[in-house]
Amino acid sequence: MKTYMAKPGEVEQKWILIDAKGQVFGRLASQVASILRGKNKPEFTPFVDVGDHVVVINAKEAIFTGKKLDQKLYYRHSGYPGGLKTTTYRVLMEKRPEFAMQEAIRRMLPKNKLGRKMLKKLRVYAGAEHQQAAQKPEALGL
16 A cells, blocks of 8 residues: 655645634644644645644633743843843733734744745634635634
């Protein structure tokens, strides 16, 4: 029996709508990263982008367990000596919840050209309205 390898032109990519309301932030991010990568499909091939397009709505209503909102930190660096800046997730979720979700998902994807291509198929919105109604995304309950 031969092993099936997906080819880039043969893969059918669907649009999936995920509501983050009441979902645990990290678990949701890992499931979205898995869908973007295509690991939920039987034709998964590690070196081909077989994942689906994902639209995440209500990112600001994702929940954190325990004391993570106050204790978990987001780090960024300016590139200069002593330029490390930290922000708690409580502040980050109040100001830019879609950025927090997108960064969590980005860090779970491969760190190469293929990962950057997968990240372009992700759309995150803080509220319930989204701009991908024309693509008719299928709602997926996680």
